[in-house]
Amino acid sequence: MPETLGVGIIGMRMGASQLRQIVNVPGLELVAVCDLDEDRVREIQDEFDVPFGTTDYERLCAHDDVDIVSVATPDYLHLEMAEAAFASGKHVMMEKPLARTVDECRRMIKAQREAGVKLMTAHVARFYDVFQKVKQWTQDGTLGETYNLYTSYIHNYENIPGFNEWRFDAEKRHQLIGGGCHALDLARWIGGEVAEVSCYSNHYNIPQLDTDDHFNINLKFQSGAVGITVGSFGCAHPYNIDMHVWGTKGTVIATNTTPTAKICLRQTDRNKWMEMPAGAAPKGLAAEFAVLADAIRNDTTPESDGVSGARTVALGWAAIESSREGRPVTPVTDF
Numbered sequence: 001m002p003e004t005l006g007v008g009i010i011g012m013r014m015g016a017s018q019l020r021q022i023v024n025v026p027g028l029e030l031v032a033v034c035d036l037d038e039d040r041v042r043e044i045q046d047e048f049d050v051p052f053g054t055t056d057y058e059r060l061c062a063h064d065d066v067d068i069v070s071v072a073t074p075d076y077l078h079l080e081m082a083e084a085a086f087a088s089g090k091h092v093m094m095e096k097p098l099a100r101t102v103d104e105c106r107r108m109i110k111a112q113r114e115a116g117v118k119l120m121t122a123h124v125a126r127f128y129d130v131f132q133k134v135k136q137w138t139q140d141g142t143l144g145e146t147y148n149l150y151t152s153y154i155h156n157y158e159n160i161p162g163f164n165e166w167r168f169d170a171e172k173r174h175q176l177i178g179g180g181c182h183a184l185d186l187a188r189w190i191g192g193e194v195a196e197v198s199c200y201s202n203h204y205n206i207p208q209l210d211t212d213d214h215f216n217i218n219l220k221f222q223s224g225a226v227g228i229t230v231g232s233f234g235c236a237h238p239y240n241i242d243m244h245v246w247g248t249k250g251t252v253i254a255t256n257t258t259p260t261a262k263i264c265l266r267q268t269d270r271n272k273w274m275e276m277p278a279g280a281a282p283k284g285l286a287a288e289f290a291v292l293a294d295a296i297r298n299d300t301t302p303e304s305d306g307v308s309g310a311r312t313v314a315l316g317w318a319a320i321e322s323s324r325e326g327r328p329v330t331p332v333t334d335f
């Protein structure tokens with residue numbers, strides 16, 4: 001195993017955010033970048049001193065110095081790019097969502113298993129300091145047993161700079177799968193696998209979308225806990241991701257836009273919130289790459305691997321099916 005792992009990134013918008021953080025991760029070296037926009041590739045190569053640049057993702061995937069291919073292109077390209085990387089024996093960091101559909105996830109995982117390499121889904125919210133802290137409190141006994149949770153992804157897509165048409169084309173991205181996956185994944189991360197989902201949705205805010213743009217999702221976890229996840233894409237509301245966890249010993253309210261969490265502990269004062277520092281450094285992208293590098297070096301399964309990313313996609317589709325058909329749905333978990 002080489003001391004340094006070479007990273008090649010495809011897609012220079014979200015991928016450019018990744019590279020700004022991973023240039024400082026020890027043991028990773030940015031060796032190749034790719035985008036359809038040739039000028040952008042050159043600009044990034046010059047700024048970050050990247051030896052190889054291309055507009056052809058297959059050349060990046062086949063490049064000898066690349067150990068990890070990071071796919072940061074629109075959702076509808078994820079499967080074909082992962083398959084190209086696996087065909088060259090490369091590990092893959094896949095931007096969320098893992099893929100558009102359950103079927104695409106299955107095909108990607110099959111190709112990964114055949115190649116015998118690692119696949120991680122870049123669910124960066126798991127690596128935000130504030131949510132890491134909440135996760136720790138659910139594991140170290142601080143909150144007791146989790147019996148209820150609330151997660152939300154609230155993002156008005158009309159305000160996204162450079163908004164382009166693939167995000168409005170339901171064939172290329174369903175909003176709940178592509179954006180709402182942040183909140184669905186956090187719910188699975190804290191609550192475990194979901195036994196049944198029941199969803200209501202509506203469409204008031206983004207007329208040019210041909211799917212609903214607001215989703216209230218009721219979750220019944222296999223553990224017995226319950227929860228609610230909200231995905232909202234056209235609301236008059238600042239962007240944020242929330243996580244509330246109710247445990248038998250305490251409750252916590254956290255959001256990705258503030259570096260403190262509110263915690264209420266039964267043994268301290270069950271009528272009072274305490275402000276707890278929960279970390280401020282927004283280094284989630286660096287942290288997720290460090291996790292994948294570690295899994296490659298130690299031949300372990302990374303946090304948020306391909307199967308986990310696929311289960312989050314499947315949970316989203318179970319919610320959509322429930323809303324469309326007016327009945328509870330059991331999400332697919334076998335990948």
Ligand SMILES: NC(=O)c1ccc[n+]([C@@H]2O[C@H](COP(=O)([O-])OP(=O)(O)OC[C@H]3O[C@@H](n4cnc5c(N)ncnc54)[C@H](O)[C@@H]3O)[C@@H](O)[C@H]2O)c1
Pocket residue numbers: 010011012013014015034035036037055057072073074075077095096097122124162164178
């Ligand atoms: N983790 C997060 O919070 C987060 C935030 C934004 C986007 N994302 C994810 O990142 C992915 C990309 O989103 P984005 O916002 O950067 O999209 P975007 O449309 O803004 O940019 C996509 C980039 O990929 C390039 N591209 C498209 N097709 C290509 C091809 N065939 N070969 C090489 N380059 C190609 C485009 O030229 C463009 O520069 C999506 O899957 C999205 O869900 C994640």
